[in-house]
Amino acid sequence: MSDIITIVLVALYFLLLVGIGIWASKKIHNMEDYVVAGRSLGFWVFTLLMIGSVCSGMSLLGVSGLGYKFAWPTIWEQIAVPLSIAFCIIFFGVKMYAVAKKSGYITVQDYLAHRFESNTTLRALSALSGIVVSMIYLAGQYTAVSIVLMWLFKIPHLWALLIGAAIVTTYTVIGGLYAVSWTTLIQGIVLIAGVVIMAPIVIMAAGGFTHVNEVMASINPSNVDPWVVGGVFSPEYVVSFFLLLTIGLACAPHVINNVLAVKDIRYFKWAPLIAFVVYGIVMFLLKFSGFAGMSMVKEGMIVLPDVKNASDYIFVAGVEYALPNVFLWGILGVIILAAVMSTTDRLMLTIGTYFSWDIYKKILNPDAPDNQVVRVSQISVFAAAAITLLMAISPPDMLVWLIWAGIGIMFATFAVPLLAGLYWRGATREGAIASMALGLISALFFGALSYFKINLIAMPMHFSFYAFVISVIAMIAISMVTKKTSDKVLDETMTGWYIRK
Amino acid sequence: MFGLPFLTVALVGGVCLVLILALLIWGLTFKEDLYV
Numbered sequence: 001m002s003d004i005i006t007i008v009l010v011a012l013y014f015l016l017l018v019g020i021g022i023w024a025s026k027k028i029h030n031m032e033d034y035v036v037a038g039r040s041l042g043f044w045v046f047t048l049l050m051i052g053s054v055c056s057g058m059s060l061l062g063v064s065g066l067g068y069k070f071a072w073p074t075i076w077e078q079i080a081v082p083l084s085i086a087f088c089i090i091f092f093g094v095k096m097y098a099v100a101k102k103s104g105y106i107t108v109q110d111y112l113a114h115r116f117e118s119n120t121t122l123r124a125l126s127a128l129s130g131i132v133v134s135m136i137y138l139a140g141q142y143t144a145v146s147i148v149l150m151w152l153f154k155i156p157h158l159w160a161l162l163i164g165a166a167i168v169t170t171y172t173v174i175g176g177l178y179a180v181s182w183t184t185l186i187q188g189i190v191l192i193a194g195v196v197i198m199a200p201i202v203i204m205a206a207g208g209f210t211h212v213n214e215v216m217a218s219i220n221p222s223n224v225d226p227w228v229v230g231g232v233f234s235p236e237y238v239v240s241f242f243l244l245l246t247i248g249l250a251c252a253p254h255v256i257n258n259v260l261a262v263k264d265i266r267y268f269k270w271a272p273l274i275a276f277v278v279y280g281i282v283m284f285l286l287k288f289s290g291f292a293g294m295s296m297v298k299e300g301m302i303v304l305p306d307v308k309n310a311s312d313y314i315f316v317a318g319v320e321y322a323l324p325n326v327f328l329w330g331i332l333g334v335i336i337l338a339a340v341m342s343t344t345d346r347l348m349l350t351i352g353t354y355f356s357w358d359i360y361k362k363i364l365n366p367d368a369p370d371n372q373v374v375r376v377s378q379i380s381v382f383a384a385a386a387i388t389l390l391m392a393i394s395p396p397d398m399l400v401w402l403i404w405a406g407i408g409i410m411f412a413t414f415a416v417p418l419l420a421g422l423y424w425r426g427a428t429r430e431g432a433i434a435s436m437a438l439g440l441i442s443a444l445f446f447g448a449l450s451y452f453k454i455n456l457i458a459m460p461m462h463f464s465f466y467a468f469v470i471s472v473i474a475m476i477a478i479s480m481v482t483k484k485t486s487d488k489v490l491d492e493t494m495t496g497w498y499i500r501k
Numbered sequence: 502m503f504g505l506p507f508l509t510v511a512l513v514g515g516v517c518l519v520l521i522l523a524l525l526i527w528g529l530t531f532k533e534d535l536y537v
Contacts (some may be wrong), residue, residue: 071506072509075513079513083520086524090527162514209504210504211504212504213503213504224509225506226508264533266533269527269528269531270528272524272527272528273521273527276524429526497518
């Protein structure tokens with residue numbers, strides 16, 4: 001498929017991204033510029049940055065793949081993932097942005113260190129957890145970049161990885177969040193327009209929405225039910241899956257940090273609704289394409305490749321069938337790359353920031369000048385790319401499982417300290433450290449039980465839910481018996497049972 | 502409707518509608534001057 005039009009399209013797209021990086025690099029004068037784009041993001045740049053950070057390549061390919069495999073019982077993912085953006089803005093963003101503007105935070109760890117009066121322990125624990133989880137995510141993203149480039153150009157996996165990594169690393173290292181947010185604006189528009197145009201064509205090619213549902217029901221009547229009692233997507237699993245996606249993604253390091261970069265708090269007025277509706281439409285269309293794929297395979301219209309993760313190819317296979325035009329394949333490649341890269345760059349920047357700002361500047365070398373911290377950040381972005389590239393050269397079989405586990409770990413680790421910190425004046429430093437540490441450890445423990453199928457206890461819900469409960473109990477129990485945070489700090493951080501006073 | 506059981510249409514459609522209404526109310530009642 002390495003047609004000249006495809007090569008030109010993808011090359012032009014890459015050149016545009018690097019061009020934005022070069023333009024953005026001229027705007028970087030200090031760490032605030034590099035990490036939060038000088039708090040200058042406008043409404044659409046911010047809203048699409050939130051969508052782009054949440055929408056990854058794995059989710060684009062995986063959403064339709066999951067729909068193809070498990071049909072309607074997976075539909076709650078389509079509501080929970082877009083809702084995570086609204087949840088992040090409303091329950092974390094509004095208050096954290098207001099405090100950040102007064103106190104000058106540039107990372108979430110700045111908030112946690114201030115609110116819980118713990119500049120070293122909690123900051124280090126939170127930053128390191130964020131880095132580990134982001135690295136797991138990043139390895140998955142690079143694998144997705146490679147899948148697309150290999151498919152488009154028929155080049156070896158290693159070359160595909162190196163090309164993808166070189167482009168993203170270049171503009172992220174030189175342009176920081178300015179480059180990440182402006183490239184995401186372009187990537188977001190390409191992604192939304194592409195899916196909105198292509199998905200209905202795929203569904204029509206499969207015989208229309210009603211026909212697709214009838215075929216799915218003929219395969220298995222529970223395919224068109226909202227859940228399957230006793231199946232993988234049982235009602236209790238659906239509830240835990242919904243919470244995991246909505247809250248876990250909302251407090252993901254590469255998502256929540258975006259709220260600190262907004263120019264004006266007024267953008268939080270309509271951004272939740274617009275992000276929910278726009279991304280919701282994209283997500284529903286992708287899932288419906290997966291449904292159409294199930295019908296197409298059943299009726300012999302398409303055949304999936306004989307590979308282990310065949311279901312991830314369903315969207316691509318559906319488009320190839322519905323639009324047998326080489327020119328459009330190039331566009332499809334750019335759409336998938338846009339989804340992948342919009343998350344990849346944000347993850348790399350998050351890792352670089354957490355290391356350079358929270359570990360290097362705030363703990364190891366507090367006297368480091370700003371330009372030195374920016375340099376450390378750029379080096380750590382580069383190092384993060386190199387390490388994850390090595391991980392992605394030979395991706396483990398459990399990569400997709402690890403990505404979902406990553407969101408689960410974020411849910412169990414960050415949700416309680418953040419929510420309790422913002423809303424409960426009784427939450428203490430020791431409570432926060434205990435809830436974060438126990439949340440992380442128990443998520444890893446229950447995750448291992450789930451992965452290795454060890455039936456120590458019955459776990460009808462997603463493993464992260466049990467770790468989340470332990471994190472809640474730890475926060476409440478330890479906070480009750482330890483010294484309260486001073487009223488001065490609680491007032492400075494606007495802590496209390498309100499979003500807006 | 503759409504070849505789907507009523508329960509599926511009602512649940513998915515209903516949840517989406519409730520959430521959109523909630524976010525609409527959030528936008529309409531948002532007072533930006535509170536934190537400025």
